[in-house]
Amino acid sequence: MPRLTGRGVAVLVGGVVCVLLGQFLGYPVLRGIAGAALGAVLAAFLVTAKRPRVSVSREVYPERVRRGEAAFARLRVENPGTRRQGELTADDVVGVGFQAVTVRPLAPGAQAVYHYELPTDRRGRFQVGPLTMRRSDPLGLGASSQTTGDTTTLWVHPRVYPVRALAGGRPRHHHEGRTGDDPLHGSLDLRDVREYVVGDEVRHLHWKAVARTGQLMVREYTDPEQPRFTVLLDTRRPLSTPDGFEEAVDLAGSLLAASSLAGHHCRLVTPEALDVSERGGPVGTRRLLDELCQLAPCDSDSLVPTELARGGGRGGGHGGGLAVVLSGAVEADLGALAALRRHYSTTIVLVLGGMAPIELPDGMRRAEVDVPGVRVLRVSNAQDAARRWNTLVAA
Template sequence: MRRRLTGRGVAVLVAAVPLLVFGQWGGYPLLRALGAVALVAVLAAVAVTARGLGVEVRRAVYPDRVERGSAALARLRVRNPGQRRQAAFLATDGIGGQAQTVSVRALAPGAEATYHYELPTGARGRHPVGPLTLHRADPFGLAVNRKPTGETSDLWVHPRQLPARVLVSGHPRHHHDGARTDDALRGSIDLQDVREYVPGDEVRHVHWKATARTGRLMVRDLVDPEQPRFTLLLDTRAGSLSPAGFEEAADVAASLLVASARAGHPSRLVTAGGLDLPTPGGLPATRQLLDELCQATQAPADALVPPALSARGGAGGCLVLVSSARAEPPALTWLRDRFDTIFLVALEGPGPRMAAAPGARVLLAADAVQAVRLWNEVAG
């Protein structure tokens, strides 16, 4: 609990002292009266705000994951557990450098009130919500009583997800001699590994012996060597895309990856900064991919294609690179022996340098909407 004078209260107190002194010294009743009124006002403000804020407060954010620009709300529940009436006060919540203030009405003993307020979702990212601050001020704003309370929550603002089609393109992940490649993904045929359960896994894949041995719920990690797979490389190099263009690129990445993952295809997110997230597809994978895209930022990088794609090993399926039309067109011919199909989505207009990219089909687009529309035409 913090009680203090506001800037206005300090100014009134500083003015009250000389008014009293000069009024008394010079025999000016009006100055003495003004000084006394100012001093009494400050003392009254301190007295009004001296009483503690004895309330119980709970704040919940729902949903905790939204697309950029979609609605997200906070629900504030305030209860007066005491035997005395609780005077009205203000509750201020912070998110992303912005503040939301709710006026909480007076509460009778044992009474409870619920308030809802909208949270800003215009910026992609993982935004902390809170801490919540309760404060009471006097009517003239001379003193304030503040009380930080509650826990900090997270609001995940994902990129926009535009309706995208799935390009079914597969590549066998077995060598000609029949040996399995080193990056087989989760599917439904061969046992690849035994891992800890995550929400969304099928119960029929539970490995009971491993569960009894470890004390944790374990599931079989299965592979399907013929299942189509999708890889997306997002250009996160600093300066390659403008800040606005990078948001459009994140929208394109989210749209294509979500479409692939929801179709149950193994979907992999790679960034120029070195992130490499392979997923088995499905709803849990969709959340993983969107959470990573939510936190993707631009940073210095040596090259567009990171070591994760440069390293030898099985690949297959479709590779989509999302970059800028103004960047130097990458030569991708050397990746053709690893991917069935390669596309380059070049954003921010028809740049003079991105007329073609050896080894890939180029889709020139001004923004995410146009890029996904072109992609849907290609995907059929």
């Protein structure tokens, strides 16, 4: 629908005033000026009323990028009509903003391809499109717009730093003692020796245990889904600044991506009941990063969800390694984190920006508080955390 611009409204009002003055004062010049002004406004309406007839297609490549990496859109505009299409200005919606593209005149059947960079400085899931085609008359008195084209999605994942995968499964013990500290790699790793029940494989009988106990004993092997790795990401709003929250998400994404690409069964948990479990591999990695891509701070009071405190939930029970990523901590969190360690073979807490001061009985305050039985790393940002993590895992 054509509309008048601010300049067009001013010309229209001026033309009407000139008509009235020319009529009452009897000046033909004013009537001539009024006619020219009103004619220009009418011409602007006629020019902008013609809807642009173009077909638009768009591609985003790559459709998933990490924060700060380059992403581009390829816009293809074609004139399928039999008449020449004049110059247009196209506004492509990118998230909550616009990307302006000047579409040059197109001959009948011609097409033009335009490339432009998309903003990736913010993490999130952003809609790209639809395209708003704008045209105006040469004098800028009128304008019209038309929304056309499809939409696509740009996923801006958190920034991922290179970190080592923390491997760990359920403790492996049997009647001959602990089998070792090597990571679990699948169904050939021995987890336990137990009494035989009807239906067990006879070839799994453990004859030394049978001789020792006088009962039929069989070997029980680990679930092929192991090793397991869980990340508890603190998303509570009162304890994090916007920059600190983004650093925490970057760190959680780095840890999960490393373990998932190493083939580990990974689980992401937040205080607001987000509980996502994925098998290792590129597909699982992408799904975990997609979840982190849309994560926002919450108003929860408790750090540890009930299911995680019990060692259950969709992640599938106990075992494996646990990394807790905090952008701040309070005294109430310390006991909850200490209680978690019995469910996991390794528990590491990473506190970004240090730990919040804690009130002591004597009225003093201190920020350096350790969690019993848990390794605590106090780091300045996600990059520092990745470096400290690699040193710890390598050791």
